[in-house]
Amino acid sequence: QQQVKQSPQSLIVQKGGISIINCAYENTAFDYFPWYQQFPGKGPALLIAIRPDVSEKKEGRFTISFNKSAKQFSLHIMDSQPGDSATYFCAASIQFDRKLIWGLGTSLAVNP
């Protein structure tokens, strides 16, 4: 049973466009929602994270939108660049539990 459902599986965006990746969860005890970025041949690295007490968090071109009532959160990449081409994973965890529950990933390709 996939506790964190991520979509789409793959995404192709033109340079300068907006990339949107969505995640949905069931467990209302989740209280930490990070997004990780992974380049080919590398380990994942934290991109941005949010807690349920805010509905949006922005860091540069990357924004997390969080909808607690719908149990959904999404990653928006503004002005997408070819260097953003990577696999993106959403995840979630319960307070004080350091184990992350991962989505299956989204492969993003940004065409020049």
Place this chain on the structure above:
Amino acid sequence: NAGVTQTPKFRILKIGQSMTLQCTQDMNHNYMYWYRQDPGMGLKLIYYSVGAGITDKGEVPNGYNVSRSTTEDFPLRLELAAPSQTSVYFCASSGQEETQYFGPGTRLLVL
């Protein structure tokens, strides 16, 4: 500060052989994790540790063992390698904050 290091980078094993994947972190993190990553399947937690001497099973522990004798090291042992253990293995660590820092991975092929 090297972060999380893993050795080897790549290994080919024959069915039934055993090996140890090494993981070391120099950030004095209490929490350490072992994941396997298969194409399209995301990251699956194999084992984790909350401190030296304390380990616990994750989602897919069968066929693996771990130990944590020091804060820095968290080796993963494969006994009787099987083709189903062909994967990319990542070690990660985290400290006071919840961010997990990943190593570069070990690619394992079992033939």
